[in-house]
Amino acid sequence: MLKYIISTTELLVTAAVNIALILAYISLAYSVKRKIAVAVGLGAGALSAVVMAILKNATRIVDTSMCNLVIFSVSLFCLILFFVFTAFRKKLPRVGAAVSLTALTVIVTAGMLYALPDFLAYPYTIWLNENSVVSTSLLFKVIGAVIGFLLVLLTCIAVNRGAVRLTKTQAFVIMTLALLSNAVRQVTVIINVLITKRFVKSNSFLFGIVKFSSNHADVFIYAAMVIAAIIPVILLARSLKVNEPYDNPAQKRKIKKKWLVIRRWSATVLSCLIVSVLCMTVVKAYVNKPVELSPVEHAPEIDGNICVSFEMVEDGHLHRFGYNTESGKEIRFIVIKKPNSSSYGIGLDACDICGETGYYEKDGQVVCKLCDVVMNINTIGFKGGCNPIVIDYRIENGTIYVPISGLLEHEKEFKGRM
Numbered sequence: 001m002l003k004y005i006i007s008t009t010e011l012l013v014t015a016a017v018n019i020a021l022i023l024a025y026i027s028l029a030y031s032v033k034r035k036i037a038v039a040v041g042l043g044a045g046a047l048s049a050v051v052m053a054i055l056k057n058a059t060r061i062v063d064t065s066m067c068n069l070v071i072f073s074v075s076l077f078c079l080i081l082f083f084v085f086t087a088f089r090k091k092l093p094r095v096g097a098a099v100s101l102t103a104l105t106v107i108v109t110a111g112m113l114y115a116l117p118d119f120l121a122y123p124y125t126i127w128l129n130e131n132s133v134v135s136t137s138l139l140f141k142v143i144g145a146v147i148g149f150l151l152v153l154l155t156c157i158a159v160n161r162g163a164v165r166l167t168k169t170q171a172f173v174i175m176t177l178a179l180l181s182n183a184v185r186q187v188t189v190i191i192n193v194l195i196t197k198r199f200v201k202s203n204s205f206l207f208g209i210v211k212f213s214s215n216h217a218d219v220f221i222y223a224a225m226v227i228a229a230i231i232p233v234i235l236l237a238r239s240l241k242v243n244e245p246y247d248n249p250a251q252k253r254k255i256k257k258k259w260l261v262i263r264r265w266s267a268t269v270l271s272c273l274i275v276s277v278l279c280m281t282v283v284k285a286y287v288n289k290p291v292e293l294s295p296v297e298h299a300p301e302i303d304g305n306i307c308v309s310f311e312m313v314e315d316g317h318l319h320r321f322g323y324n325t326e327s328g329k330e331i332r333f334i335v336i337k338k339p340n341s342s343s344y345g346i347g348l349d350a351c352d353i354c355g356e357t358g359y360y361e362k363d364g365q366v367v368c369k370l371c372d373v374v375m376n377i378n379t380i381g382f383k384g385g386c387n388p389i390v391i392d393y394r395i396e397n398g399t400i401y402v403p404i405s406g407l408l409e410h411e412k413e414f415k416g417r418m
Contacts (some may be wrong), residue, residue: 001144002287003372008119008148009279015115016156016222018182021175021228022104024163028171030101039103045112052113053120066113070194072186075110078103079179103349107179138414155228155272161265163233170234179226180327185220187212218280225273232266239263291369293349295359296322296332298375305401308335313344318361320349321409328413331407334359335400336366338378344400345380347388350413354386389413 023038030037055062082103089096122145163171191209194200239259246252291401299308299321306321315317315337322332332349345366357370366375374388383390392406 001140004144005148012152014109016152017224017228020156022162024160025171025175028168037105041108045109048113049116054120066194071110078106158268159228161185162269181223232269235266308400310398356414
């Protein structure tokens with residue numbers, strides 16, 4: 001659950017902040033048909049994101065990197081148009097307002113089209129990695145994604161409600177900072193795609209840009225949140241120096257109520273941003289802390305077989321055994337007694353998808369160390385998904401015999417001792 005809260009926050013919070021700032025500036029700077037423009041931008045973005053999510057997961061016609069190239073290129077072009085025609089709004093009031101407003105609307109649509117499809121695909125990807133349509137693990141993952149989305153949505157609303165209480169100039173400056181920060185990230189992604197697709201030849205300078213961007217992707221997310229945090233700082237500073245005139249007690253109460261609401265929205269913005277940062281730092285560090293695999297247990301080698309007696313694995317917990325090859329590799333396999341059964345789940349301590357990272361037991365369940373997928377213990381020993389690679393074995397007289405020759409066939413799966 002926590003992983004999906006984190007991933008949803010990381011995926012959506014930058015777009016949420018940018019969209020909130022854009023919508024706030026539109027409400028402050030434009031009066032003609034601004035509501036229609038906002039509705040068009042949000043509606044087009046949501047619809048496009050749904051279509052993109054379906055195409056990405058149900059077909060193979062979508063090249064994600066090329067889509068990102070187009071989305072970011074259009075967004076950057078519209079950002080340039082916005083600045084150019086905003087500068088000419090006094091000389092060309094109608095054209096300047098129309099073009100700059102349209103550019104912002106397209107940027108909103110592009111932001112949603114980039115961020116939302118992967119989130120909308122979560123139900124499909126979660127279900128795909130589960131062995132059961134209805135399970136506690138699946139439910140917790142869905143709940144995590146929903147909590148993350150609600151946190152981002154509340155952040156978006158709070159930032160917007162705070163920004164609309166700024167002056168138009170302040171809203172413009174903060175929005176500009178956020179969009180320029182996002183533009184830097186978009187440029188690095190575009191360079192990466194152009195190099196990967198060999199549209200441009202790589203060199204040390206371009207490679208350095210791509211490398212820095214890839215290794216410090218969180219910097220741009222934090223930058224968006226820091227910029228958003230300027231809003232409550234400005235509003236709280238203004239609330240300390242309120243000196244608005246009033247003619248009667250009713251007006252005074254109205255002024256006090258207005259600033260009370262402003263302080264509440266400011267506190268909400270700060271709270272959402274702090275929670276988001278904690279999710280991406282403290283919670284993420286806790287979730288991603290290394291899981292120690294249980295030690296490899298000793299089982300005797302008899303006549304070219306690893307011999308595991310029933311008594312060694314009768315407790316229903318996961319047991320790990322291994323064979324050391326002449327090249328120094330340790331080929332591991334796991335054995336676990338299946339619940340409410342006299343049969344055993346036996347397989348390599350590796351899978352075709354995640355390699356030799358192995359499995360561990362948590363709360364009576366077997367979990368893949370790399371991708372955190374929970375195994376259905378009853379399916380261990382069968383091919384499919386993230387299940388352990390199937391190995392040869394036989395059971396005779398209360399002992400599980402695993403041929404060493406069969407293990408050696410999978411030696412390539414293991415790079416060395418863990």
